[in-house]
Amino acid sequence: MxxxxxxxxxxxxxxxxxxxxxxxxxxxxxxxxxxSIKRGEFSDDEVDLIIRLHKLLGNRWSLIAGRLPGRTANDVKNYWNTHQKKKTATAPFPCKPAYLSDGRQPAAGAKNKNNNNISRLQITKANIIKPRPRTFSSKSLSWPMKPIQPKPNNIINLHHKLPPSQDDRRRNCQENHDGGGGAEITWMDQLERFLDDGINNLPVAADHEADRFPLGQLMSSILPDHQEKSVDNMMMFEEDSYQSFWSDLDICHLLSDRHDI
DNA sequence: AAAAAGAGCAACCGCCGCCGG
DNA sequence: GCCGGCGGCGGTTGCTCTTTT
Structure with missing residues (x-):
């Protein structure tokens, strides 16, 4: 058939x-x-995992859903938009106030042209980095923080630690199958291990300072050539370097580009 | 009881990267 | 290199049901 x-x-x-x-x-x-889709309410464990993963990955719903068996990206997204967004809307960080296009804040109960509640649609947007999946190439790789220009070999090292392509993995599988390869720990294995072991240590309501550690840990686990300390130092270089680091170094792309392999 | 407001969720939309011609 | 088709993704919309007034 x-x-x-x-x-x-x-x-x-x-x-x-x-x-x-x-x-x-x-x-x-x-x-x-x-x-295989699981219906019904999210369990406490699932909610906890969503919060932690969202803290780590932002609005990468498919990636988050991938860690929740039976849940779809749409489920997770809907859940977040209806439940968690309300909670974060009152928090001073990382949200910022919602304003109408003319700069005023919407009046209570105000509607838009579709008769939808403005407060629902223009609810305070979380200040979340939104990296787009992108192929990592010498062209797309940029280094954000000018005061710390990487040595050329840093970039080379970064490339060497890129997630393997599908062909690479096929080759590795073939080599291992043929007895030519050892027990190689792949990039994806490292990420999986981090998510399994390290995710539980992520502070759910951590302040800005505490956010740095797991990212540094993640960085050094993915890119062993970078010392965790130096990663943290780089991130502390600027006030908003946390953002810069994620958006400009595009580590999220490393996380996301090959997650379907 | 009826209308209004709020909430939940499936579906739509536009964009993206990949791949083959 | 360009183009079109494809799968995939995140943001947004619109419908429906529930709750509140």
Missing amino acids: EVYGEGRWHQVPIRAGLNRCRKSCRLRWLNYLKP
Whole structure:
């Protein structure tokens, strides 16, 4: 029996006679119809994990959902937008006040053109870094903090520690299968290990200062050539270097680019 | 009981990177 | 190098149900 669906979504609406595009079918399957999807309320453990992962990864819903068996990115996103956003909305950090386009704050109960509550849609936006998945290349790699220019070999080292490509992993598997390779710890293994072992140590309501440690730990675990201390030093260099580090060094891309391998 | 407001969630939209021609 | 098709993602919208007034 031929199978349509994952990998062949364009066939699904045709075969099923549905007046839907491939993307709608895929979304419906992934978010609702897939048998492995877990319904119902989030458990305390799941909520705790979401908070910790969101603290670490930001709005990378698919990545967060990947650590929650049976939960979809949409579930996690909806949960966050409806439950956690309310909680963080009152916190002084990292949220900033919501304003209308004219600079005023929305009046209580104010509606937009779609009759939706403005307070719901323009609720204080968390000041979260939003890295986009991007291929790591010599062109895209930039170093953010001018006072500490990396030595050229730092960049080289960084490249050497990039997550392996699919071809690399295939090669490694083949080599290991052929008896040529040892028990190599892959980049993804390191991330998995960090998430499994280290995530529980992340402070949920940590202040700005405490945020630095797990990131430094993560950095040094992914990029062993960088000493944790130096990573922390770099991050303390500027007031908002925490942001700079994530956005400009694009470590999130390292985390996200290959998570589906 | 009815209207208004709030909340939850599935679906839509636009953008992105990858890949093959 | 360019282009089009594809899968995938995050942000946003709109519908529906529930709660409040």
